[in-house]
Amino acid sequence: MDSTPLHLIATGCSTKMAIVTRKQKMSSSLERVPCPQLIADYHAGMGGVDPHDQLRYQSYSLQQCVAFKKYYQQLFLGFVDMTIVNRFIIHKLVMKKCGYMRRLHLELMSVSAATFEANLNAEDLVLVPLPVGKRRQHSCKVCFATADPNTKTFESSYYRPTCEDQCGG
Structure with missing residues (x-):
């Protein structure tokens, strides 16, 4: 111990x-x-080393093949990796790793559009927009500079050439 x-x-x-x-x-x-x-x-x-880790970190690790900037994508690939290795460990008596991976690849390639049943009900296909609050409108630099002091405007870094002609700036 x-x-x-x-x-x-x-x-x-x-x-x-x-x-x-x-x-x-x-x-x-x-x-x-x-x-x-x-x-x-x-x-x-x-x-020694856990057999699961030995199999996972050999040549077929999805998590080591692809790099993502977001941590949760790496975490998801780790979980997918673990499920593949666990499935292999369960079925290890039936076939060797090379045969297992070949069979897994063939099963994944045999999936087609007909495999998935589509729900073609028109009411389910309609997307209802989510309510969105009104965003603050920012004035351009010229409009902000020439606006009345009592008006509620917000300056932005945007500049419109047409405002210079209209506002006389």
Whole structure:
């Protein structure tokens, strides 16, 4: 067992205490330590790097192939990547990774427009515009400079050549 804290969330695991052997750092003697069964199962299954991470960070990682500026797009690709790897792990006994990826690509390429059923009801196709508040209108520089002081106008960096002729500026 490690000396660092470990937080695990699991469903359907045993709550019984198990005994694990731990090697002391200084004396190299083995010591029996009680711990929850979940921790014992975790350490029994871990033999170095997690197999999920090994498969994910090899040559077929979507998250490493494409770079986005928005963090949520990278996060979404990570989730897609994890689902593909998890599906492969579940079906690993059936075929090897190359065959699995080939089958997955063929399934994705066989999707056509006829696969999706379209709802051609005319009422569902109508988009109702959302109510939008009125935006503040900014005057051009000439109109702002020649406006009455009691008028509520807002200056902008916009300049219209026609205003110079109309306003006499």
